[in-house]
Amino acid sequence: MSERAVAQGRRDFLKTGAALGGAAAVGLGGAMPGTAAAAAATALPLPDYEQWDATEIALRIHRGDVKPSEVLEAAIARAEAYAAINAVTVPHFDMAREAARALDGAAQAEREARPVLSGVPFALKDLGIALKGTVTTNGCAFFKDAVADHDSTLVQRYQAAGLNIFAKLASPEFGQTGTTESRLFGATRNPWDLERSSGGSSGGASAAVAAGVLPVAHASDGGGSIRIPASHCGLFGLKPSRGLIPMGPKSLEGWLGLSAHNVISRSVRDTALLMQLSQGAEAGARTLPPTSDLLAALEQAPRGLKIGLFQTNLFGAGVHAECLEASSKAATLCAGLGHHVEPIDLSALPFLEMAGSMGVVTASGMLYTVREREKAIGREAREDEFEPIDWQSLQKAKSYTAEQILKARSVFDRGGRVLDELFARYDLILSPTTAALPPKLGALSLDQPFEAFARNAVQASAFTSMFNMTGLPAMSVPLHWSAEGLPIGVQFAAPYGGEARLIALAAQLEKAAPWADRRPPRLG
Template sequence: MDQHDVAQGRRDFLRAGAALGGAAAMGLGAGAAAAARQQSSLPLPEYERWDATEIARLIRRGDVKPSEVVEAAIARAEAYSAINALTVPHFDLAREQARALDAAGKAKREARPPLSGVPFALKDLSVAMKGTVTTNGCAFFKDAVADHDSTLVQRYKAAGMNIFAKLATPEFGQTGTTESRLFGATRNPWNLERSSGGSSGGASAAVAAGVLPVAHASDGGGSIRIPASHCGLFGLKPSRGLIPMGPGALEGWMGLSAHNVISRSVRDTALLMQLSQGPEAGTRAAPATSDLMKALGQVPKGLKIGLFETNLFGMGVHPECLDAVHKAATLCAGLGHHVEPISLQQLPFLEMFGGMGVMTGTGMLYTVRAREKLLGRQAREDEFEPINWLTQQKVQKYSAEQLYAARSVFDQAGRIFDEVFGRYDLILSPTTAALPPKLGELSLDQPFDDFAKRAVLASPFTAMFNMSGHPAMSVPLHWSVEGLPIGVQFAAPYGGEARLIALAAQLEKAAPWADRRPPALA
């Protein structure tokens, strides 16, 4: 059934793309497309204004049925199919679960898990839900059916989430956009010619469009924070080891990658982290868990914040991204915090990013080799994006010494940041050095040199904290002159998620963003 769903998802994208292209040829913009959609009413008009916390409350009270909210999510996924956020639908499974929940009486409703019946979706990368396909955005994995649930999926299910789909990602999450040969391009709801970010671009597009209030995401170099920034959403990458990655591997990319969610509301992220954090069997190193729901109500006072705004690649930062971070600094100062410029020139920056290439490429090759062993055949070049195929050939020449050196330089970066956090409570920076790119600019299906020139603008600020293991969040506090979202990043000491959540809640109250919706979909 899931193989059929993958094929159907691809056909739906092609139909949507053809329709979009036809509209463009006739001179119709996004506003006209939105008007056409509005002619057909969608179920539960209020649905797009609710966050997951509110949906769960309404279900517990009996004001809305689980089947009603899952149908509302499915209807919007279909109505907004031009953004191409979904890859593998699990609609039948979700409907079956919703019907079972509908049948429960009031007493059972009140005794159910905190997010019972809330529609949810998983990123189509490095996560397993038994009996369903995870493609990793790659043709070589297009029929890879999981025989188990990831630990994180177990926790999401225990929280009551109704998982109804997988969400688009670039192949192996290797770029800051969400475009693949397998499923095509995922479009930014704020501007359909722009990228929704990557690699959790399916999650950011779905949440920005109102298909979901919150969605699973992962981050190996900025893949939660970049799409959150590009789509006007809240995204927090947790400390290394806080959210479980297993059981297959307890550290993604040897510690670079972390799982969490992208959301419209800070409280949804806090709640999902509260319910999913903590060690799993096999965990040996992880930060202490904290009461993130309590942090929502703790107004931070007098934080000392270091402002960092230099692209250490020497490629500069877009003026509107700098404007965003300066306005965030002013907002923080107005809330009673102290903000002052800092330098991070002491970081071994080029060595860090060189090591990142070694680590992510090796991780990709390891995943491919495991699939080859399972299938009993070698992967073919035509089953991969050109840049990823090239990377796999290059990685085979790396030595164990290079891999060890990469992890060693990451640890060195972590030590340097720890020293900085000994003087500052938080670090404020741009999330990205550029505005949301046009589709195609960061595709893995282009000459490598062209890709590399643009990639250095996507993650110079985010990836540092993947390498160091510190938590960092992108907060949607600014929009460009053209109406494109621009997030700003705050990073905290290792295990400092509560501090980030407390500040994010304060900023959310001071400069609300939840009601800001893409004009084309409003």
């Protein structure tokens, strides 16, 4: 696929969205339920589609209640109607339509023999994952025509499960910030407030799921990039333990293990199902936590968990009162469910040293990716093809030494030891997901002076990044909304390989304080 074809595909998508979904897009921009714009949204195909999670869609397809092409068109129609959120970067609509039509005419016996998620619409994050024959831009102009020559291992598993991949969803350049804004594609907007960020770096996924385009979407997390957008958009997001979900085949660890793939979903059971189908080692992998029956965990309500409550921003930048209230309310809810919650101290964690080393690792990983692209196309990258902050990071990375990289991994491991010792006494750690409300667009952009960016960045990842650096699983659960109606997630972290414990608690919380019916008001 050429650069011209990618650009034309995006123009066609936006043009079609303006023509077919203009009324609904206006509704997204400001209309409330009951207005003409909200009524236009109800005219979209399969009116009940936005109430179904992926598990429900799969059941309906298997029973023959709906056809794969019908649910695909429902997803595409909403992507076009809600184009104002700017979640889709690379559409693969025709490819997906062809796949759906091939499934449409199946008899019942054939449908039942197919994979569990056969025909369910799905989208990939436009960062660090490959679908053969399609472009992954990484949110960067230098990669805007980078066509994959292979499928990522995770994509192979998604396709084996039957998912029909119809698009890629927005990410900031190289996932280097907690918002989803780029020079290449512009800003992705939060469906709860279009002037605010949907989070990052999986902000395209969170915006698409919150808007109802999809019930679940691929996401990845190198410092909070699943949990931050899940928190900002009122969704469920779980970063798995290092090594649980495959990263390959070309690189088996992202950013020395900081990064992990998974999904953002509305329902806990969708995340459990996608993880169940994608977990486990790939060829060459040497790091693998214990796998578990995550679907069984949905039905196993935990009892008497000992939970440590942590509410301190280790960057020293404070925590917004609403974020503190969210975590305190979650503690009260957990206590009401029979769990024991008490404050804990993490002063033994070498957090600031870890955070400094994280910058070395992420910049070095970005430099490696850029140099591989330079080799592939036979020319050097130019400054005008990058966001200013990322370009500065690339230049710094050229001076980093092997000793600094090894030191970074060593301090991460020291932090892991501190948390492992804590988990010998506690089953889970509860904290805010972020230290601030969803920020206004521009506050975390990579296209600004670094000093301004840094002041806001410490509010985004203060609670999330420690679990990337230590390789531990953590999830954001949508249990609180601010006085002005903004979603605020709370984070629970578990010992290495503790995904089943997280899923079990999340399912319990989902029943005790349901969130599925809480939708952005501007979407009706």
